[in-house]
Amino acid sequence: MTTKTQRKVEAHNIAARQASRLDRRRGPRATARSELPIAPAEIIPEQPTPARPALEAVPLRAYVAREHVRRDIGSWIQVLDLEVPGAPASAPPVLQDQDGTAMPFLVQCLTHGARKYFTAYSSAVRAAKASHHWCESCKKDVIAFHKLHSRATGRSAHK
Numbered sequence: 093m094t095t096k097t098q099r100k101v102e103a104h105n106i107a108a109r110q111a112s113r114l115d116r117r118r119g120p121r122a123t124a125r126s127e128l129p130i131a132p133a134e135i136i137p138e139q140p141t142p143a144r145p146a147l148e149a150v151p152l153r154a155y156v157a158r159e160h161v162r163r164d165i166g167s168w169i170q171v172l173d174l175e176v177p178g179a180p181a182s183a184p185p186v187l188q189d190q191d192g193t194a195m196p197f198l199v200q201c202l203t204h205g206a207r208k209y210f211t212a213y214s215s216a217v218r219a220a221k222a223s224h225h226w227c228e229s230c231k232k233d234v235i236a237f238h239k240l241h242s243r244a245t246g247r248s249a250h251k
């Protein structure tokens with residue numbers, strides 16, 4: 093059995109006819125029935141289909157992860173992702189809850205300055221839409237809005 097190096101040397105020494113045979117041997121159609129010797133080392137095994145790259149859990153992250161404007165009272169609420177790569181140096185520190193779990197999401201009312209930390213992004217987004225639960229000024233505005241609204245419609249749902 094000849095080694096790969098020996099075959100290379102032979103191929104180098106023998107003329108064009110052999111060279112063309114080498115080309116054919118490299119081609120995809122070289123089979124066991126062809127006159128060309130097929131060296132086991134040169135048979136490229138069938139490649140397994142590469143696994144599909146897994147998508148990241150959070151495909152897009154931004155420091156201002158979400159912004160919400162309340163249509164009833166006009167407050168602007170932001171959800172900040174404090175642990176996002178490239179967060180500004182001015183980002184507030186990540187606080188921990190009573191159990192020591194990090195709360196990397198900060199919801200803040202831009203209109204009134206109130207803030208609340210969350211462990212989960214989904215909870216932070218829910219809180220952003222219900223700012224009157226954690227921002228006292230939003231709460232007052234919501235109460236005022238509903239009083240005004242019920243007066244305008246002539247209903248007295250809230251007394």
Ligand SMILES: [Zn+2]
Pocket residue numbers: 167201203204205206223227228229230231
């Ligand atoms: Zn507010």
